[in-house]
């Protein structure tokens with residue numbers, strides 16, 4: 201990532217004469233302090249996000265998750281030494297949205313690519329961003345073995361229960377009874393098996409040291425998800441082993457719901473099968489309250 205690119209993409213924040221100003225896209229409030237009108241930034245685009253418009257459908261939660269990744273990378277001062285590995289799926293263009301060095305991996309191979317990058321460049325911070333079809337089906341072998349080897353990388357799993365980009369087909373994570381384009385009568389476990397809970401499945405592996413599941417259906421959950429993501433990143437920074445955070449995400453288009461109903465569906469139905477929380481933390485770490 202060149203200096204020029206960073207400067208052209210970052211939010212224009214200037215300070216002068218005691219007054220802070222931002223680009224027009226930032227939100228400002230005015231405060232009177234000591235009788236002087238002050239401007240105070242209350243919302244701005246993190247430096248880790250570019251100005252590109254995303255291709256996501258209205259109500260899709262990929263955008264919120266991108267923002268959290270960008271915020272945490274910035275807060276941990278990792279933007280300059282991060283290599284992200286994108287995958288195939290709706291988030292295939294993530295290299296356009298995150299303001300860090302990115303690689304696009306073939307379908308399911310993100311953790312194999314991340315392994316190579318981290319071993320060749322151990323001082324880099326390396327994460328993958330993968331959908332459930334990519335990480336939990338086509339890339340199952342890469343996921344299991346990267347975790348078993350304790351690769352010092354962080355996997356971000358975005359689970360919406362379907363293959364979103366290709367039209368909403370059944371995924372390994374589709375809930376029992378859930379209708380998809382390839383299970384129009386609802387998923388029948390007797391025929392197609394049960395959904396895979398990836399963090400729980402990986403928990404028996406010694407190399408997998410931090411495993412958690414979060415969602416972003418409300419401000420409270422977004423804040424919690426950010427704390428969890430930061431802990432996963434810290435696991436890598438401390439060289440403790442493999443970390444993975446699963447985000448329960450919405451796909452209103454393929455679920456055939458409006459965006460608000462899709463969020464309520466996660467809160468009322470999806471979490472019953474995929475409980476939120478930290479599934480495994482490093483020895484000596486207290487679980488988040």
Ligand code: SF4
Nearest residue numbers: 256257260290364451
């Ligand atoms: S198809 Fe689903 S996951 Fe993909 S962008 Fe649209 S809402 Fe998001």
